[in-house]
Amino acid sequence: MSASKTPEDLRLETRLARQLAATDPTYGAAAPPIYQTSTHTFANWDAVAHAFDDRANTAFYGRQLNPTVQLAQQTLAQLAGAESARLFGSGMAAISASLLASVSAGDHIVSANGVYGPAGRFMADWLPVKAGVTTTFVQSMDPAAFLAASTAKTRVIYLETPSSGLFELQDIAAIARLVKEAGKQHIIRIIIDNTWATPLKQQPLQLGADLEIHSASKYLGGHSDLIAGVVLGRAELIESLTNDEAELLGARAAPLDAWLLLRGLRTLPWRMQAHEENGLAVARWLEGHPKIRQVRHPGLPSHPQYALAQQQMSGSSSLFSFELDTDELDSIKRFFDSLMLFGRGVSWGGHESLIFAPAISALKEQTPERFRAMGLNLSDMRVSVGLEHPDDLIADLAQGLEQI
Numbered sequence: 001m002s003a004s005k006t007p008e009d010l011r012l013e014t015r016l017a018r019q020l021a022a023t024d025p026t027y028g029a030a031a032p033p034i035y036q037t038s039t040h041t042f043a044n045w046d047a048v049a050h051a052f053d054d055r056a057n058t059a060f061y062g063r064q065l066n067p068t069v070q071l072a073q074q075t076l077a078q079l080a081g082a083e084s085a086r087l088f089g090s091g092m093a094a095i096s097a098s099l100l101a102s103v104s105a106g107d108h109i110v111s112a113n114g115v116y117g118p119a120g121r122f123m124a125d126w127l128p129v130k131a132g133v134t135t136t137f138v139q140s141m142d143p144a145a146f147l148a149a150s151t152a153k154t155r156v157i158y159l160e161t162p163s164s165g166l167f168e169l170q171d172i173a174a175i176a177r178l179v180k181e182a183g184k185q186h187i188i189r190i191i192i193d194n195t196w197a198t199p200l201k202q203q204p205l206q207l208g209a210d211l212e213i214h215s216a217s218k219y220l221g222g223h224s225d226l227i228a229g230v231v232l233g234r235a236e237l238i239e240s241l242t243n244d245e246a247e248l249l250g251a252r253a254a255p256l257d258a259w260l261l262l263r264g265l266r267t268l269p270w271r272m273q274a275h276e277e278n279g280l281a282v283a284r285w286l287e288g289h290p291k292i293r294q295v296r297h298p299g300l301p302s303h304p305q306y307a308l309a310q311q312q313m314s315g316s317s318s319l320f321s322f323e324l325d326t327d328e329l330d331s332i333k334r335f336f337d338s339l340m341l342f343g344r345g346v347s348w349g350g351h352e353s354l355i356f357a358p359a360i361s362a363l364k365e366q367t368p369e370r371f372r373a374m375g376l377n378l379s380d381m382r383v384s385v386g387l388e389h390p391d392d393l394i395a396d397l398a399q400g401l402e403q404i
């Protein structure tokens with residue numbers, strides 16, 4: 001690097017690939033070390049006392065701060081254009097801590113319909129009973145619905161766009177603008193789960209959100225080998241989350257997971273480019289197949305909110321769903337079981353393609369009527385398109401569709 005170039009001058013791909021803050025002057029290690037330690041020791045009383053006072057920013061005890069975790073946090077903050085980041089032990093830990101940090105007993109949340117199941121359950125079932133906090137779920141495609149559902153007790157608007165079940169979008173900038181214009185100062189926070197798009201395809205903090213959350217277990221890690229979550233936002237919000245919810249609830253990220261996440265982040269821009277291209281290639285092919293009723297992918301012109309997707313995101317990822325043109329369970333199962341290149345299981349955003357049928361889990365938890373009211377069908381298939389060659393994936397889907 002020339003002497004005149006600072007890391008901030010470099011493009012994101014270069015900064016992620018090189019992670020310059022991780023330079024190791026002692027051994028010149030190309031990969032940063034894993035600080036696999038629970039605690040840190042100091043030379044004397046005064047040094048311990050000083051570290052204790054600043055334990056949110058000093059390596060003192062591993063639940064609060066670990067140097068490998070800190071490096072991952074700094075890299076994630078740069079990636080999202082956020083002042084600060086806090087890593088948690090899972091995406092759900094990041095979501096529950098962010099919500100708990102924003103409400104008190106008696107408060108109210110307005111959430112988009114169809115958010116990630118456990119996040120919805122936390123708001124619908126857990127918070128009212130354990131914390132006296134209620135939530136109204138609204139039709140997420142109408143920005144005005146969020147304001148209309150708010151009360152004087154509303155503290156949080158919770159979004160997930162695109163949603164990971166129905167791939168519905170919310171207009172982040174319009175919702176933020178409406179909140180501001182209405183002068184609703186009691187709505188202290190817009191919190192958004194941005195896992196689907198990653199910060200590379202959507203920057204919610206720039207559109208008016210206050211806290212941006214990711215399940216780092218998906219694209220950010222990218223290799224299906226870690227569970228972690230991150231919250232991004234203004235430094236004072238992240239510091240308060242660090243001192244209170246992270247410290248007291250204790251769902252910290254492990255050093256090894258943070259190290260794996262740093263490894264994944266080095267290739268994120270290139271992986272996302274391949275995920276986007278592969279996902280669209282597979283989705284377009286499915287859309288043209290006579291045995292497919294519909295494809296739900298925000299990057300396809302057939303998506304009902306395609307215009308908003310184009311305006312709000314700079315691209316797409318590779319999680320989407322499609323509906324088989326049959327309602328016969330045996331036929332649906334034959335298709336599902338016949339695939340050779342799609343792992344049958346939950347999660348998404350990894351190097352390998354996965355398939356899941358919402359009916360497998362939702363029909364155990366919901367009545368068929370409620371299942372349909374959620375906008376789901378028996379023959380819905382959700383796929384996460386990985387880094388394989390798209391022609392191989394298409395050939396596999398083609399032979400699967402012959403089973404119907």
Ligand SMILES: Cc1ncc(COP(=O)(O)O)c(C=O)c1O
Nearest residue numbers: 090091092116164195215217228
């Ligand atoms: C959209 C979304 N948000 C959050 C989560 C929760 O993340 P984690 O599994 O890391 O707790 C998931 C997990 O599948 C998800 O799909």
